[in-house]
Every structure is written in C-alpha cells, then in structure tokens.
Amino acid sequence: SNAHIRCRTIIEVLGKPKKHVEDALEEYINHIKQDSELVILNEDYSEIKEQGKLWSKFVDLDVVIKGTRKLISFCFEYMPSSIEVIKPEQLTMLNPELSNFLNDLQARLHNVDMVVKQLKTENDFLRHNMNAIIQNTIMKKVTEQY
DSSP: OOOEEEEEEEEEEEESSHHHHHHHHHHHHHHHHTOTTEEEEEEEEOOOEEETTEEEEEEEEEEEEEHHHHHHHHHHHHOOSEEEEEEOSOOOOOHHHHHHHHHHHHHHHHHHHHHHHHHHHHHHHHHHHHHHHHHHHHHHHHHHHO
8 A cells, every 4th residue: 555654663784894884874874865755754873882893883763654565665675673663553455565575575585595505505615625624734744753
C-alpha cells in the first residue's frame, strides 16, 4: 500500500578508522535526506565508541516512509539494526508485493550464504597450506640435524 508509514529506526556504522565511520554515517543520512519518498522528522546521534579494534556510531531516526514497497527497499538499502513501525497500526500488503519482497529476501540470503561458503573454502585452503608449510619446515630442520 502507499500509505505513509512512521518508523523509528537505528542505523549503525562499524569500522575503522574513526573518521571513516563518522563520514560514512553522515553520507548515509544525507543520502536518505535526498530521497523524496523518505522524510526524517528527527535524528539523534550517539557518541562514537571504540569496540575492540573498530569504531561504532549510530543514529536514531524518526522517519516517515511512503508505502510498504519503500519501507522494504529502505530496509534492504540501509540495513538498519532495528526498525519499529509506529503508525499505522495495521498495514495491508498485496500478494505480488509480498512475493517480490520474499524473493528479494531469498536472493540476498543466497548471496550472503555464497560469500560465507566461499570464505570458508578459502580459509580451509589456507589452513591446509599453512599446515603443509609447517610440516615441511619441521621435516627439513629434522633431516638437517642428522
């Protein structure tokens, strides 16, 4: 449906260096502000915090989004860490809209799954090669001593 949807959402950026995290979050918000189907009513920024070796900063947004289609694309595009629909109390979604959403979701999940499997394969390959190098080094040292 095309009804306006009011949401509270949190968008977080995690990374390094510190300056990049601050710039990236600012860029994200400027991008949202340029979208005619989104209106930010209020934005509340956190202080930047160190998390291990990374930096983290988030913004709490009060936003009005034009329609469920835009709400779904907002979630995919900006990947908020949380989203809470405040108004309206009830949303209606047409079958094709729901099907498109589920297919987009599946495609993205498959992509993530593929990347994870690819990284695991590369990791296993590197681990196997490292073990072979260690064994060869040990065998070389042992045979040199005799």
